[in-house]
Amino acid sequence: MTYITKPTLHHPTLKPNRRGYLRRDYEGKVSTLCAGCGHDSISAALIQAFWELDIEPHRVAKLSGIGCSSKTPDYFLGNSHGFNTVHGRMPSVLTGANLANRDLIYIGVSGDGDSASIGLGQFAHVMRRGVNMAYVLENNGVYGLTKGQFSATADPGSKSKRGVENTDTAVDTVGLALLMGATYVARGFSGDKEQLVPILKAAIAHPGAAFVDVISPCVAFNNHSGSTKSYDYVREHNEAVSRLDFWPSREAITVSYEEGSVIEVPQHDGSILKLRKLDGAYDPTDRIVALNANARAAAAGEVLTGLLYVDPSADDLHAHLSTVEQPFNRLGEQELCPGSAMLERINASLR
């Protein structure tokens, strides 16, 4: 509904965050997605997460591929630069953008068609490289813009709206991200904002490749009985391993936890992830545990959610490439051009 202009007025009692921004400053254009779309809830969760993290909106670069999900960066952080790239290739563009300026925060938004079908290769490789980003996959198991075809994350046996049964194996994006070396892997549900916001906050703060798979029902094409990505199905089969709380280092921890039920994972930047364990044995810093739990839940038809894996010593592509602190896009002739005297020496060595 693009013809509706969002009013800029806001309620006088709204509180600004530490940077002086109101929650409204993190919003974007009015969504053109269907009413009730899970993706809009994810945008709202992102708005909440960025606002709570006190990140200046313009310090965020939003990148996406093509599809319903990839339209959403227009609907949050309206003052940030966004880039709606080509289908399935957001990861490479994000990688290049990140290399050009390591000072910004990068959020990649993608869908299941974008990441698991056409972009499966780039999805895998961006995790391998450890690009510092929050990669949010808005997963509904279906192609929306082209009207209801199965995507590669559709579970075998699930039914399309037209009643066709999917016979192909589903691409398990969480399992793949774990295998490919993502250092933060979580799964959320667009219908559970309370769980999703801290997951997104921790992903944004994570200093490496963070992947968040968000089951996000498609109300138009994949919310019927027989679908395994419907609101009802996910609510019935949601198996959360933990409840996450994200603590930026400067904040005093005010919530008290029942003894023995909490795992603390300190991050490089001093922030702390606190996990309230729902499953006693779960160790989220163990990749093998995460892989097993994810595979077991999938076999049982459950949807495992929560923070599944985090590597507390994660680093990123810039560390791997040993790049300078200063963003490349601020380097000039002085720093980059070796000059004519050096060229003379090179010439001399070529005679």
Added chain:
Amino acid sequence: MKRIEAVNDFVIKFANVNGSGSASANELFAKSFLRMGIPVSPRNIFPSNIQGLPTWYEVRVTEAGWLGRRGGVDLMVAMNPQTWDKDVREVDPGGYLFYDNTKALPPSKFRDDIHVIGMPLTEICNATYTDARERQLFKNIIYVGALAALLGIEPGVIAELIGEQYKGKEKLLKPNLNAFQMGYHYAEEKLKDAVGLKARRAYAVGDRIFIDGNSAAGLGMVYGGATVCAWYPITPSSSLAEAFQRYCARLRVDKESGRNRFAIVQAEDELASIGMVVGAGWNGARAFTATSGPGISLMAEFIGLAYFAEIPVTIVDVQRGGPSTGMPTRTQQSDLLACAYASHGDTKHVLLFPEDPYECFEHAAAALDLADRLQTPVFVMTDLDIGMNQRLAKPLRWDDARRYDRGKVMSAEELEAGREFGRYLDVDGDGIAYRSYPGTHPTKGGFFTRGTTKDRYARYSEEGPVYVDNVQRLLRKFESAKKLVPQPVLTASKEPARFGVIYYGSTSPSMHEALEALAARDIWVNALRLRAFPFPDEVFDFVQSHSKVFVVEQNRDAQLKTLLVNDAGINPASLISVLHFDGTPITARFITEEIAKIVSVLNVRPIKKDKAA
């Protein structure tokens, strides 16, 4: 029997087995002429293979300085039994065949119109070395020694080169020198005056350097300020990214921190490499990729996005024979149309045509400036012949007063001062709008980049007039590019000329030689070397002012001619194509014969067409 006699003007071809270590010995041989002040032009002719298949190295010794491929062979160094028959056939009558005569060959394996010089290389090696690899490697150095004696190359020059090559590796230096001496003395003693080809010290090299185009282009990217290189290995472009890596490791490491002012990513494929370049360009870093034809095909969708979203991108296409895998180790100029119109929809792109390593350096740096200025993809169209062969070239130059042209970028100060910002708003008529880097200003200058249609302020719109307004502006921008790209170079004929010739890229040295050969036959031709697409208006005028213009290209379909007709509005009837596309570099002999043949026909007054049948 005739005996080819020549001083400082002959072609020697080495027939070797890939992976036998011949490459460095052959390079040593070629360089020895340069050190004697005699220009050479060597070319690798190699297979898509690591070990075992035939490979050739052709050295043209040319005091006159003709750096194109001459054609013909005066002396064949036949070291590969697999290709013996073909190699023997290739020698010009009166020429020479140098071979390993350890094992006797039947007379039927030879020709009676060439001079045969046998040397028991294997026998000498077996007697001297016990290690199999040493026998193989030193055999190459021994034949270089023998050739030096046969041709009159100063042994001191080769000793000096070996000394430089193995500086600090004394263990290797001595045995290499010994092997060289062994070959030299053998030939001096036993093969006296067997060859009529002689090297004589000259002063024709000057201050020129010996470098391959890929290295020069990689260095140009360093000087031009590229910080991000994303690439996927593909012959013949891989050595460009590797050269960039090598030069960066030397020139771009911050001394204090030991950290890099560059990032090189070997991507998973060409789609990812161009994606990374697009991302880096969008975010204000200078970025490039190097590839060849098949890579361009894969990159096509992104190239269209970069064109339409107006993102600076620099692509070096080191062309090879296509389509498909085609002739991956042979040269062509056959990606012109693929690059000029890469992608879907209405797109056209800026192409640069460097003629040699000097211009590979120049155009690489220029492409980065042009990409930023024009906010669009810019292609540097080199090819295997320039890219992978060492070539004598003018010394590289850099003006320290030169500043990178970052194009129209709106700063935080300008935005703060309230300057109007429309990402796709043409404020001064050149079709180029201002852009802003992500993160510049908290509330101003942010915009959403998309491949779909947008208005002048980057707002989504599918309105017809908005779309038309935008793509018409892109045409104005392309028009502006004409004046910014490297301009054509005219070589005027010494006598008034009815004919013109248009050529570009690696054809250049052969074309210059051909012009001289044609002049010797009293055929006068004005020559225009194109250095970029879009073509400046001067090109149209050049064609207009001649009755016929030859267009010399190294592809089957006359791709440059198509561009001239399509985009410069030139009447196809005024153009005559001269096409060479067998994968070998075009020769002066070929160009001369083709043009001479056509000119002789054109100079005959034609019978009226209707009567001709």
